[in-house]
Amino acid sequence: MDLIISADRIRTLADADEAATAVAIRGGRIAAVGTREDVSRWRGPATRVVDLGAATVTPGLIDAHIHPVLGAQLTRGVALSGLDLDGVRRELAVHAATVEPDAWVLGWGLDPNVVRGRTLTAADIDDVLGGRPALIRLFDGHSALASSRALEVAGVDGPRAFDQRSEVVCGSDGRPTGLLLESAAIALVDDAVPTPTVGELAERTYETLNRMAALGITAAHALEHAPQASAVYDLIEAEGELPVRLRCSPWVQPGTSERDWEAVAALQGTGGRRWHVRGAKLFIDGTVDNGTAWLTEPDTLGESMSPYWPDPEEYSRAIAWFDAHDLPTTTHAIGDQGVRFVLQALERTRGRARHRIEHVETIPDDLVDAFATLPVTASMQPTHCTDYTAPDGSDNWSTRLGPLRAARGWRIRDLRDAGVRVALGSDWPIADFDPRGILAAAQLRRRGGAPERVPLQPDQAITARMALEGYTTHAAWSVGEEGEAGTIEVGKRADLTAFAVDPLHAPPDELVEAPIILTVADGAVTHERTESVR
Known part of the structure; x- marks a missing residue:
């Protein structure tokens, strides 16, 4: 065996008895499921044995x-989640002051609830940017707010027609307000932003x-x-x-x-x-x-x-x-x-x-x-x-x-x-x-x-x-992978998650802070907490 993991509870999600307390892994696959008493029989001279004490092991979380990759692009700039409009403006102003006068100001996570009874417009952010172009993603990922300078740089000066349900929102004067709905409209401005x-x-x-x-x-x-x-x-x-x-x-x-x-x-x-x-x-x-x-x-x-x-x-x-x-x-x-x-x-x-x-x-x-x-x-x-x-x-x-x-x-x-x-x-x-x-x-x-x-x-x-x-x-x-993942069974991929608490019995308010002790993907340890659980 390459790796043996034992713990007080192993929730296989495949067996109603849930009596297992040990799992053996070979070649990235689950080779055996049993109890701590089986460990000495399974282990070889090169086997790593990890006893997680009172932890609970479950199938690897998916x-x-x-x-x-899209997230790596969208989360560039300043995070605006959870802020009111004053907080958004303050964070954008601070961030804008750290970049060159003609550089783009980027942000993400903007909540449309920061304004009530109306929609966001470029006027909500223009005056804190120091004239810099800005593209701010709203939290839904399907809309964005562009500053007036950003619209100018991108050449967006009126409504556009698209092959999909997208819109450059315009006022009664036919001029863009700054709000861009759906990917094709957002791309008009995003294409002008430097690509990472x-x-x-x-x-x-x-x-x-x-x-x-x-x-x-x-x-x-x-x-x-x-x-x-x-x-x-x-x-x-x-x-x-x-x-x-x-x-x-x-x-x-x-x-x-x-x-x-x-x-x-x-x-x-x-x-x-x-x-x-x-x-x-x-x-x-x-x-x-x-x-x-x-x-x-x-x-x-x-x-x-x-x-x-x-x-x-x-x-x-x-x-x-x-x-x-x-x-x-x-x-x-x-x-x-x-x-x-x-x-x-x-x-x-x-x-x-x-x-x-x-x-x-x-x-x-x-x-x-x-x-x-x-x-x-x-x-x-x-x-x-x-x-x-x-x-x-x-x-x-x-x-x-x-x-x-x-x-x-x-x-x-x-x-x-x-x-x-x-x-x-x-x-x-x-x-x-x-x-x-x-x-x-x-x-x-x-x-x-x-x-x-x-x-x-x-x-x-x-x-x-x-x-x-x-x-x-x-x-x-x-996704049709029930034969490969989702439960802890012999022959399946060795994907495992070890919680410090039992996720089937711990109060949910405690679960949110409970440490993850070990994560295993394809039989390889991808995360390991050094403190044991007793």
């Missing part, structure tokens, strides 16, 4: 939705993945494959090892043709030691917060009534093509009509490939039932609910939807009770990737470690086991 080198992106990506490993994440579904992604991962592996195994799904956008889809198909299976391309990522709508979700009825501002694909049937043709070629897909669908359309499109396929739907933020009862009739996974992010909405409904998301649709938000428990598989994740950099906080939020329907907070739709809270399954068995099944 974040079902991250953007590693592959080396810079590799360094930032590695640092992020290393932090993920330190929090128990062994694998992640990278729902992107940006043009530089292959070079970034190759550079990391040329100098060392990816701390987290990545399954990368390239985007398929409106305006693409069968030739473009064939190019995505040709990428399938390419990769390196701990990363590979598999699947495709599509979008059927945008976000509630910026009025680009696809709802059955308009939001309270009369928006969110259009799909991301101007011709939604073209999306249906794309889904059918990928399914016919046994290529799994996942689709971003937030609004109720968007989710409905995707489910209907998937129902018409032959079901050759494994498909899932991302976000599923607001759905009525009939769509819970529709999910249950199909082998489709819901991929959801509990902290999008607990961190970005308010129990009194005063936040932008709830205000736009109104009380009825807001009360149908993030129906994880209803989906689970209906027999639907629900994979959990962060959507980093949209939300923090710490799985402890996400596991806690799924159980509490509020932020873990903040008992003073009022839960949001507490009837949608799930059990500790359901939450852990979302990060293990359901995440693995959602």
Whole structure:
């Protein structure tokens, strides 16, 4: 054996008895599952034996939705999460003073709730930038605020037409306000921002993945494959090892043709030691917060009534093509009509490939039932609910939807009770990737470690086991890897996460601060805490 790990509890998620206290690893695979009494029989002269004492070992955690390379690009500049408008302006002013007079000011995580009763405009930030161009990403990742100087540098002086549901928001005078909705509009300004080198992106990506490993994440579904992604991962592996195994799904956008889809198909299976391309990522709508979700009825501002694909049937043709070629897909669908359309499109396929739907933020009862009739996974992010909405409904998301649709938000428990598989994740950099906080939020329907907070739709809270399954068995099944990952069983990949507490029994408010003792990916230790647990 290469490595033997023992602990007071090993939650295999494959055996109801859960009597195991030791796991043996050889060649990156689980070679044996047993008890501490088996260790002396398993070990060889070169075997490393690690006894974790009172720790609890689980299958390796899988974040079902991250953007590693895109996130490395988007998180350049100043972090603005959690700040009010005065705080945003102050942080931008401080950051602007540190760069050259003509350099770009970048920021991310801006909350649209910093202004109430209106939308953000360039006037909210122009006067603190010292004349510098600025591009500030809003927290939803689907909108951005450009300063007046940035619009001038990029040559954006009026509305534009796009192949997708994007918009350069303009005032009554036809001039851009600074707000840019969806990727095509944002790209008009982003293309003028200096591009980081592959080396810079590799360094930032590695640092992020290393932090993920330190929090128990062994694998992640990278729902992107940006043009530089292959070079970034190759550079990391040329100098060392990816701390987290990545399954990368390239985007398929409106305006693409069968030739473009064939190019995505040709990428399938390419990769390196701990990363590979598999699947495709599509979008059927945008976000509630910026009025680009696809709802059955308009939001309270009369928006969110259009799909991301101007011709939604073209999306249906794309889904059918990928399914016919046994290529799994996942689709971003937030609004109720968007989710409905995707489910209907998937129902018409032959079901050759494994498909899932991302976000599923607001759905009525009939769509819970529709999910249950199909082998489709819901991929959801509990902290999008607990961190970005308010129990009194005063936040932008709830205000736009109104009380009825807001009360149908993030129906994880209803989906689970209906027999639907629900994979959990962060959507980093949209939300923090710490799985402890996400596991806690799924159980509490509020932020873990903040008992003073009022839960949001507490009837949608799930059990500790359901939450852990979302990060293990359901995440693995959602991409057809249930034979390789998700449980601790002989023959599967040796992906393990060791908690200082038992995540199935520890109070969620304690789980958020509980140390991760050990992380193992493909049989290799990617994180190790030196203090033992007794």
